[in-house]
Amino acid sequence: MKYTGFGVGTGVAFGEVLRMPDPLPEPADERATGDAATEYERAIEALRETGEALTARAATVDGAAKNVLESQAMMAADPSLADSIKSATEAGKTAERAVFESFSSFAEMLKSLGGYLAERATDLGDVSQRVIALLRGVPAPEVPSSDTPFILVAHDLAPADTAKLDLSKVLALVTRDGSPKAHTGILAAEKGLPAVVAVKEADSLLDGMTIVVDAAKGQVITEPSAERIAEAQAEIDRVAAMKAAPVEPGELADGTPVQILANIGKPADAERAAALGAEGVGLFRTEFLFLDSDTAPTVEKQTADYTAALAHFPGKKVVVRVLDAGADKPLAFLTEADEPNPALGLRGIRVLMKKEQILRDQLQALANAQAATEAKVWVMAPMVSDAHESEHFTSLAREYGLMTAGSMIEVPSAALLAEQILETSDFVSVGTNDLTQYTLAADRLLGSVAAFQDPWHPAxxxxxxxxxxxxxxxxxNVGVCGEAAADPNLAIVLVGLGVRSLSMAPPAFVEVRAALKRVTLEQAKEIAHLAIFAKSAEGAKGRVVDALATRGVITTAVPVVEV
Structure with a gap:
């Protein structure tokens, strides 16, 4: 049998299934036998212990996992939740039921907001499960342990569980629920773990079954033949050999250079990216300093953190995106909490132009960090819509001694006005996640329109x-810093369309470098021409795969979505 879902990465794995325990059942809606004060104290103590456990786990990991776990710990300490639990226990609910109802209510509120906040509803559910498990005196559903490698199958995987996966044992991940852009998918991509999520038939995958997980194709194959297992092993061996080879700069078969850069989220990510052969950084997201804070960080704090990241790239380009707030990343000190449609509201450079001192402080900190390191700092503005915005940002950057200033192209208006924007910008970088979302009018995190959220679409x-x-x-220079760049076949198309730098999660470096090395610039242009005249995203993928095969160029099959 062959089941399909959304692939994360391009890896392949095979092995025996080991299932994650099912979630705890919903607490009964029955009246508490104890008094309200006792039930409330039980719930608050369990919340405190859960928050402390999540904080302790966050201290043992880095990268996106650390951010997610720290965020979950903050959820457990949210006073609004405590108030809601108190009201429920005063109404006669048990501690377990009060926790369940309060977390569920908050989760529904986040889902109604859409986007990134909707995805955090899953994190709330995980915290709720952990608190209820403590109250019941039972273990929370955890990743099972095994003496031998296995493929983990779950309804969904909480961020706390994904963060601590033992990669010497877990070969791949399959989930029934979730999306590639939820935290499970993001963390799997960061770890380079093959994963297929949102597989509707995942409940039929039982302990001990042998399956093949093909993330590139978004497929799970049960009862694989000996030939299919041999193919999977050959692919695993091929990738291992590429990873063992010396790292070389990205280029096409005819020597045309294409920079292979890293997407990073904070200083700890920079060290790993450099170790894996990044030629620099194509997207340094600076939101890590601002999120979950009631006030903007000081210039001194920003300077220290930016310096720590830049120090890993002496003599190399580091493209820093200034604060991208709004939409699914609201900030109490910067954005309005009651925007009716924040994805189309005051976000990115729009809000920074209205609260210019925050932008000025960030540019000053980046200038300080540049002076303290040998990195080549490029700064860029998010969500630029026209040349007026790009011109204003470039002039501000110059004022602080940052002489390479660019614009992110994430909305169709900027793409249509690219000629004008490049007159006032030193470079541009395409954010394919948002460009796809706005071009196809499909929320990038909404599962019901996931089929439209595909950067392969000819539009x-x-x-x-x-x-x-x-x-x-x-x-x-035109770069791409959306994770579309991590798709080896799409990377060829992008280069054929005029892109000369590709920025991605570090695990994708090897595959993308290898794919580019197999085509000339002329071939890449011919293949891109075929893709843009297809009638659909799937049609574009099919044309490219066929064209590469005809030319004797074999790359890893294309993932269905980007992460």
């Missing part, structure tokens, strides 16, 4: 072609 590719043409005309 998106044609916009990127327009941007690439503008870059060639002005002789300025």
């Amino acid at each position: 998106v590719l044609r916009l990127i072609e327009r941007i690439g043409d503008a870059g060639e005309h002005h002789q300025k």
Whole structure:
């Protein structure tokens, strides 16, 4: 049998299934036998212990996992939840039921907001399960242990569980629920763990079954033949050999250079990216300093953190995106809490132009960090819509001695006006996640329209072609920093459309470098031409795969979605 879902990464694995225990059942809605004060104290103590456990686990990991766990610990300490639990226990609910109802209510509120906040509803559910397990005196559902490697199958995997996966034992991950852009998918991509999520038939995968997980194709194969297992092993061996080879700069078969850069979220990510062969950083997300804070960080605090990240890239380019707030990343000190449609509201450079001192402080900190390191700092503005915004940002950057200033192209208006924007920017970088979302009018985190959230769509590719043409005309760099760059076949198409730097999660470096090395620039242009005249995303993928095969170029099959 062959089951399909959304692939994370391009890896392949095979092995025996080991299932995650099912979630705890919903607490009964019955009246408490104890008094309200006792039930409330029980719940608050369990919340405190859960928060402390999550904080302790966060101290043992780095990267996105640390951010997620720290965020969950803050959820457990949220006074609004405590107030809700108190009201429920005063109404006669048991501690378990009060916790369940309060967390469920908050989760529904986040889901109604959509986007990133909707995905955090899953994190709330995990915290709720842990608190209820403490109250019941039973273990919370945890990743099972095994003496031998296995493929983990679960309804969904909580961030706390994904963060602590033993990669010497867990070969791959399959979930029934979730999405590639929820925290499970993000953490799996960061670890380089093959995963297929949202597999509707995952409940039929039982302990001990042998399966093949093909993340590139978004497939789970049960009862695989000996030939299929041999193919999977050959692919695993091929990737292992590439990873063992010396790291070389990215280039095409004819020597055309294509920079392979890293996406990072905070200083700890920079060290790993450098170790895995990043030629620099194509997207340094600076939100890590601002999220979950009631006030903007000081210039001194920002300077210290930026310096720590830049120090890992002496002499190399580090593209820093200034604060991208709003939409699914609201900040109490910067954005409005009651925007009716924040994804189309005051976000990115729009809000920074209204609260300019926050932008000025960030530019000053980046200038300080540049002076303290040998990195080549490029700064860019998020969500630029037109040349007026790009011109304003460039002039501000110059004022602080940051001489390479660019614009992110994430909305169709900026793609259509790329010629004008490049007149006032030193470079542009395409954010394919948002560009796809806005081009196809499909929320990037909404599962019901996930099929539309595909950067292979010809409409998106044609916009990127327009941007690439503008870059060639002005002789300025066009990069892609959305995770579309991590798809080896799509990377070839992007280069054919005029992109000359690709930024991605570090585990994707090896596959993308290898794919680019197999085509010339002329071949990449021919293949891109085929893709932009397809009638659908799937049609574009099919045309490219066929064209590569015809030319004797074999790359890893294309993931269905980006992470």
